[in-house]
Amino acid sequence: MTEQQPELGRFLRARRAAVSPADLGLPTGAGHRRTPGLRREELAALAGVSIDYYIRLERGKETRPSSSVVDALARALRLDHEEEAYLRELAAQAARGGSAPRQSVSRAVRPTVKLVLESLRPNPAYVVSRTNDILAANPGGLALLPGMADWPARQRNTIRYTFLHPAARTLWPDWEVKARACVAHLRAVAGTDPDAPDLLAVVGELVVKSPDFSRIWERYDVRRVGNGQKTFVHPEVGTFTLAHEVMEINRTDGQRLVVYGAEPGTAEYDTMVLLDMKGAGSLGGLSADAQEPATPAAELDRA
Structure with a gap:
């Protein structure tokens, strides 16, 4: 054996x-x-x-x-x-002899945070869980990831998108770097709560469905996702580079606010305005989390 x-x-x-x-x-x-x-x-x-x-x-x-x-x-x-x-x-x-017991993680986003998302427009922004489920987003935040809005709300996860959505491979010209950063973040989460259902759900799915994820997962890179710049090759608005900030908004549940930005008057700022307009049109003016009724946590873990 x-x-x-x-x-x-x-x-x-x-x-x-x-x-x-x-x-x-x-x-x-x-x-x-x-x-x-x-x-x-x-x-x-x-x-x-x-x-x-x-x-x-x-x-x-x-x-x-x-x-x-x-x-x-x-x-x-x-x-x-x-x-x-x-x-x-x-x-x-x-x-x-194992990880410490942990209480269930809340997916609820505070109303004040949703107001912040709206006030940030046209800057693309979204709230993610510790395993990168998109819990709420303004129109530009969802439009930044082409095809994400077509997925049911319970499946919207930026790491799942990176490995499983066909648009992701061409959206980031440095896809391998982006993919490794995603996996390194999950490894960091696993260090503190390796048996958590939300973590096991996304890792288990991606290990089965993505050979690239399995390959990178075995590297044991560890890195919390931080601030910086990202270049996008977007099928609808072209190539652009945005700075982004990642801010912790709920330490207990690991929720983070991700905001992209550019200087007013630049071509990148105009691109953000266009993304915001496109996103508002596809969402009918509603935030991403308002598109579907709330899903029970148990069902979300099985997604």
Whole structure:
């Protein structure tokens, strides 16, 4: 019977495979290395632990690594702040025998937040859950993603869209970068609540339906989605680049407000106005969450 590797072990294996020995000043030796990245004995030596101890840790036989060992592994693997936090959470889960229980996550968007969405027009904006379900959007926010409005409200998820909607592959010229960022965000969510139904629903669907998602999911990249710029090749309004800000609006349930913007008087601003007009026409002036009656949480988890 094949031994089931724990989540902590899978993360350690994926991250050591991503580290180049040459970057750490280690000899690569002659010929082809059977193992990509660092070997177990190399990582153990860099972290200052025995090879036997590290093997037990990776296989789940050792479940209580000390804080100093976690520190040493993070340094050896060159983890950044978010990756180190993810490693610490996995170590804590291993020590307590699983993830901590969590209350259900609310999908309700406060009325004041919906007013903010409306006041932001023509800037495209939407509210997403921690797993990137679109919970509410102004007209431009939904029109920014061509074809999203055709999906039932319960299926509108920006990560599902990235991997499963045919328009997504040409909407972002750097699709692979965008796709990796999406998956890295889900990995960050998984670090704190790996057994949550909302997370399992979207990951389970995409692992089955998208080979690209499965490939990237196994990389174990960890990154919360942040601010920056995105270029779009939109089938209706052409190519444009918008800045975007991501703001936490409900820490308990992980809801975030995503707003895109451009300087007034620029071609990009005119594009936002056009998107807002197109979105308002397709939605009949209603916000995205008003198009369908509320769906029970249990049904949303099965979507």
